[in-house]
Every structure is written in C-alpha cells, then in structure tokens.
Amino acid sequence: METLHTRYGPVPIEGKADRHPDGTPSAAYVDAPVAFETSLGRLTPQHTIDDRRRLHKPPVTFFQNGQVRSLPLENRTVVETPAGPLPAELVTFHENGAVARVFPLNGKLSGYWTEADEGRLAETLRLRTPLGPLAGKFVAVAFDPEGRLRSLTLWPDTELPVPTPAGNAPVRLGLSFHPGGALRSVEPARPLEVQTPVGPVWAYDPDAVGISGDDNSLAFDAAGRICRVATVRTAITGRGPDGGRLEAAPLVRESICGDGDHELTPLVLEFDAEAVTVRHGPGRPEAVWPLAATAFAARPFVSAFAVSFAPKQCSM
Known part of the structure; x- marks a missing residue:
C-alpha cells in the first residue's frame, strides 16, 4: 500500500496514482478508510468491493489544483x-470546491x-427548485460553481409535470435552468405543440439520450422565448423576399438495425432575434433564414405518421 499526499491529508492507495503533466495526482484507487473534508462535509471514498453492484472500485479523481473532482463513496x-x-453514492465537484453533481446511485452495470x-433501487426524492418543489x-442533480441548481437528470421510467413558458408539459430524461432560475430546457415526454417564430411546431425527439439533463430538445432563453426546438412531426416552408421557396423537414432514414424499418431524424430549429437556423442533429447548420424578410408556414410532416416514434432496440 502506498500513501498519496493530498490537500485532504495522506491517502492510502492501491498501486500507483495517475498524474497530471505537472506531477500532481489526477486519479487514484483508495485502499483503506480515510475521510475527505469537502463542501458537503466529511466524506469517505469507496475503498472496498462489497456486492455485485460494486464489483468495480472506481478511482477518486483530482483537478490539477488538488481539489477532488470525482468522489465515489464507501456508503x-x-x-x-x-x-x-x-x-449520494457518487459526488463530483467544481474546481472551486463547490458541488457539481450528486448521484443517488452509482452501481456498476454489467x-x-x-x-x-439499478433503477429498482431508485427512490422518489423531493427537491427545492426554481419551479417550486419537484418530486x-x-x-443526477447538477449545480453550477455558485451553488445554483443547473439541471436534473431523470430515470428512464420517470415523468415530471413541469410548468414551462410554453405551457404545462410532461417531461422525461431531463430539465435545466438558467443561472437566474428561469427554465432553460426540457425534454418533452410526448409531442408538445409550441408556438415559434415560424409557426406552431410539435416539439419531440424520440431518440433523445438522457445522459444528462443539461441540454434538451425544447429550450428557452432567460426571458422565456423559445430558442431551440427539435421535431419529428412538423415541416416548415418559407418564401423569401426574392420569391425563392425554402423548405425544411425531419428526415426519414433506414433503421440502423438493418431490419428494413425506418426511423426519424429530428428537424432542429434554433431561433435568435433575427434568424432561424436549420439543422438535423448536432452537426453544422444547413441553412439560416432571416425572420423579418421571410413568410413562414408550418405543416404536419405526414411521413412521420408511417414511422414508429419508439427508439429502435436492435437485437444481437
């Protein structure tokens, strides 16, 4: 057993510590009971393996300034x-020592x-949020470096009724907040009609991934205006000042499962004060249309009704 000298005192570790380029520790496996004094109080890192949920012992990680970054807990x-x-079974911190994320569960999937x-162990928790209490x-529950609630990541089987600037919405996967407390984004659990600068759009992304609740399909600016929406049920057209016709719609592609079925790629619309940016997925913008000089119309994307909204579960 070696000893790693940290700002939290000597830490007994298993093997060698990984290090940053300047030689300060970046990661280590704790090998005996020890307490870290953190902004959340005294916490004991995981140093044993006790059941099939925890057949793996994750390392404690550190920022270059010595502040602990990721701290899996023994209990x-x-x-x-x-x-x-x-x-909490895992907590992470910002470089200034403030809590970044709290994970109520941290079992190793295998x-x-x-x-x-793992989901069967999840319990209903009641939180204080800028929207009022949410259960x-x-x-995970995420905070910014100043201690303000940044986002909530939900279990896949969880839906929350959330009041949004576009009306009450059933939300899945996640929601996030601006620093001032205004709602920043939500992931609609079902298609939700919202009013946008280009007309009514049904907000929904069937393939949204709930890795974190920080960024979601329906986003608002701090004043409550819609600034991004992903849709698989709405197409838009526009006619520019020169008479040119503009069109954008979700894409229908062959399923990645290769079974002859098809799936949808959402149309993503991003709005600012002057223009709408069109893209499909997270790639580069495909078009930027001025709002003031273009006459827009939104219509149902008929092809969507022949394609299942359920994400494909490819079998091996």
Whole structure:
C-alpha cells in the first residue's frame, strides 16, 4: 500500500496514482478508510468491493489544483445541497470546491447487474427548485460553481409535470435552468405543440439520450422565448423576399438495425432575434433564414405518421 499526499491529508492507495503533466495526482484507487473534508462535509471514498453492484472500485479523481473532482463513496450518504438533502453514492465537484453533481446511485452495470436492477433501487426524492418543489427519481442533480441548481437528470421510467413558458408539459430524461432560475430546457415526454417564430411546431425527439439533463430538445432563453426546438412531426416552408421557396423537414432514414424499418431524424430549429437556423442533429447548420424578410408556414410532416416514434432496440 502506498500513501498519496493530498490537500485532504495522506491517502492510502492501491498501486500507483495517475498524474497530471505537472506531477500532481489526477486519479487514484483508495485502499483503506480515510475521510475527505469537502463542501458537503466529511466524506469517505469507496475503498472496498462489497456486492455485485460494486464489483468495480472506481478511482477518486483530482483537478490539477488538488481539489477532488470525482468522489465515489464507501456508503450511501445523505448530503446537504442547495436543492435539499440528497442521498449520494457518487459526488463530483467544481474546481472551486463547490458541488457539481450528486448521484443517488452509482452501481456498476454489467451482465450481472442491469439498468433495470439499478433503477429498482431508485427512490422518489423531493427537491427545492426554481419551479417550486419537484418530486421524482433522479439519476443526477447538477449545480453550477455558485451553488445554483443547473439541471436534473431523470430515470428512464420517470415523468415530471413541469410548468414551462410554453405551457404545462410532461417531461422525461431531463430539465435545466438558467443561472437566474428561469427554465432553460426540457425534454418533452410526448409531442408538445409550441408556438415559434415560424409557426406552431410539435416539439419531440424520440431518440433523445438522457445522459444528462443539461441540454434538451425544447429550450428557452432567460426571458422565456423559445430558442431551440427539435421535431419529428412538423415541416416548415418559407418564401423569401426574392420569391425563392425554402423548405425544411425531419428526415426519414433506414433503421440502423438493418431490419428494413425506418426511423426519424429530428428537424432542429434554433431561433435568435433575427434568424432561424436549420439543422438535423448536432452537426453544422444547413441553412439560416432571416425572420423579418421571410413568410413562414408550418405543416404536419405526414411521413412521420408511417414511422414508429419508439427508439429502435436492435437485437444481437
């Protein structure tokens, strides 16, 4: 057993520590009980492997300034956060020491322990949010470096009714907030009609990935105006000042499962004060149309109704 000297005191570790280019530690496996004094109180890093959920011992990681970055915990511990008390098996921190994310569960998924197994351990938690109290099952709760609630990541089977600037919406996967507390984005659980600068659009992305709740399909600026929407049910047309016709719609492509079925790629519209930017997915913009000089119309994307909205689950 070696000893790693840190700002939290000597830490017994297994093997050698990984290091930043300047020689300061970047990651290490803790090998015996030790306490870290953090902004959330005294926390004990995971140093044992105890059951099939934890057949893997994750490392503690550090920023270059010595501040702990990621801290898997030996036991589930209730920590006091700006959103209220939360049970935690993993916590991460910003470089200034403030809490970044709290993960109520941190089991290692494997052939012996599935996401469904882990999800059955998730409990309903009640949080303080800028929208008022919200209760649900959360994969992670995220904060910015100043301690303000940044986002909520939901378990796949969780829906929350959320008041948005576009009306009440059933939300899945995640939602996020601006620093001032205004709602920044949500992931609609079902197609939701919203009013945009180019007309009514049905907001929904069937393939949205809930890795984190930071960025979602329906986004608002700090004043509550829609600034981004992803849709698989709406196409838009426009006629420019020169009479030219503009068109944009979701894409229908062959399923990646290769079974002859088809799936949809959402049309993503991003708005600012002067223009709408058109793209499909996270790639480069495909077009930028001026709002003031273009007459827009939105219509149902008929092809969408022949394609299942359910994400494909490819079999091996």
